[in-house]
Amino acid sequence: MSNAQFLVSSRLPTVYGEFVMDTFDSGRPEMPHIVLRNRGSEAEIVNVRIHSECLTGDVFGSTRCDCGEQLASSLRYIEEHGGALVYLRQEGRGIGLVNKLKAYNLQDQGMDTIVANHHLGFHADLRSYQEAIDILMHLNIVRINLITNNPDKLDAFNDSSIRVENRIPILIDPRPENRQYLTTKKEALRHLL
Numbered sequence: 001m002s003n004a005q006f007l008v009s010s011r012l013p014t015v016y017g018e019f020v021m022d023t024f025d026s027g028r029p030e031m032p033h034i035v036l037r038n039r040g041s042e043a044e045i046v047n048v049r050i051h052s053e054c055l056t057g058d059v060f061g062s063t064r065c066d067c068g069e070q071l072a073s074s075l076r077y078i079e080e081h082g083g084a085l086v087y088l089r090q091e092g093r094g095i096g097l098v099n100k101l102k103a104y105n106l107q108d109q110g111m112d113t114i115v116a117n118h119h120l121g122f123h124a125d126l127r128s129y130q131e132a133i134d135i136l137m138h139l140n141i142v143r144i145n146l147i148t149n150n151p152d153k154l155d156a157f158n159d160s161s162i163r164v165e166n167r168i169p170i171l172i173d174p175r176p177e178n179r180q181y182l183t184t185k186k187e188a189l190r191h192l193l
Contacts, residue, residue, distance in 0.1 A: 003131075003134045004024045004025075004033075004131065004134040004135045004137070004138040005024060005025035006022065006023075006024055006138060007022075007023040007024060007025060007032055008022075008023055009021065009022045009023070012036065014036075014075070016072075016075040016076055016078075016079045017038065017075075017079035018038065019036040019037060019038050020036070020037050020038070021034060021035070021036055022034070022035040022037065022135075022139070023035075024131075024135050024138070026088075026089045026131070028089065031089045032089070033086065033087065033088055033089055033131060033132075033135060034086075034087040035084055035085065035086050035087070035135060035139065036075070036078070036084065036085045036087070037083070037084035037085070037139070038078060038079065038082055038083070038084075039082050040078065040081060040082015040083040040084075041082070041083060041084040041139065041141065043082060043083075044143060045143045045144065045145060045165050046082075046083050046084055046141045046143070046144050046145070047077065047078055047081050047082060047083030047084075047144070047145045047147060047168065048083055048084050048085070048086065048136065048141065048144040048145065048146055048147065049074035049077075049078065049083070049084075049085045049086070049146075049147040049148070050085075050086045050088065050129055050132045050146070050148070050153055051067075051070065051071055051074065051085060051086065051087050051088070052067075052088050052090045052091070052093070052094075052127055053087065053088065053089050053090060053091045054067035054068065054071075054091065054092075055091060055097055056097075056100070057069075057071075058071050063175045063177040064104065064107075064177055066172045066174075069172045070170050070172060071085075073170050073171075073172065074147050074170065077147060077168070078147075083145075083147075084136075084139070084141065086132045086135055086136065088127070088129075088131060088132055090126075090127045090128070093117070093124070093125045093126060093127055094122075094125065094126025094127045094128075095117065095120070095122045095126060099120055099122065102116075102120055103116035103117055103120060104116075106119055106120070112180065125152065127152075128156075129152075129153055129156035129157075130156070132156075133156065133157065133160045133161075133162055136162055137161060137162065141162070142161060142162050142163065143162070143163050143165055144157075144162060144163070144164055144165065145164075145165055145166040145167070145168050146164050146166070146167055146168065147168040147170060148167060148168075148169075148170070149169055149170055154167060
């Protein structure tokens with residue numbers, strides 16, 4: 001039984017291809033969780049990307065992180081191979097946009113992303129993937145190939161009713177602006193880069 005509260009669906013043609021956009025309650029009416037899915041979302045094993053919101057990267061193309069490039073790469077992959085992208089509204093690894101910008105300022109003073117979060121009184125990563133699991137259950141998606149480099153996302157499915165069949169890595173070339181960020185993700189957060 002899913003805890004995801006479905007709101008509305010609509011056809012969404014994009015530069016990546018034709019999708020259906022589903023929205024689900026996030027607890028904030030103005031910011032629902034989103035699913036973009038295409039024909040592959042009804043397969044026996046569905047290619048799935050769980051993507052946490054990153055306004056700076058996803059919308060404005062920030063090169064401080066690789067989030068926007070991961071989003072674009074995932075949508076291209078899903079358009080080509082079929083599947084679904086779950087877009088969770090948990091900006092800045094769960095600390096929100098304003099605190100993320102404060103962390104950016106601390107990073108400009110020499111702190112890495114984890115130390116900056118700790119300095120602001122937060123854990124390194126406050127995200128939860130339970131709502132994504134609930135959404136996938138609502139969509140009757142129970143076997144997936146997970147598009148991720150993040151071992152925490154893989155671990156989130158360990159005690160769920162959804163079986164991860166394979167991990168599909170996302171390969172993004174580092175930039176001078178995000179090389180240290182990616183190094184921290186790899187070494188401290190165990191990302192599979």
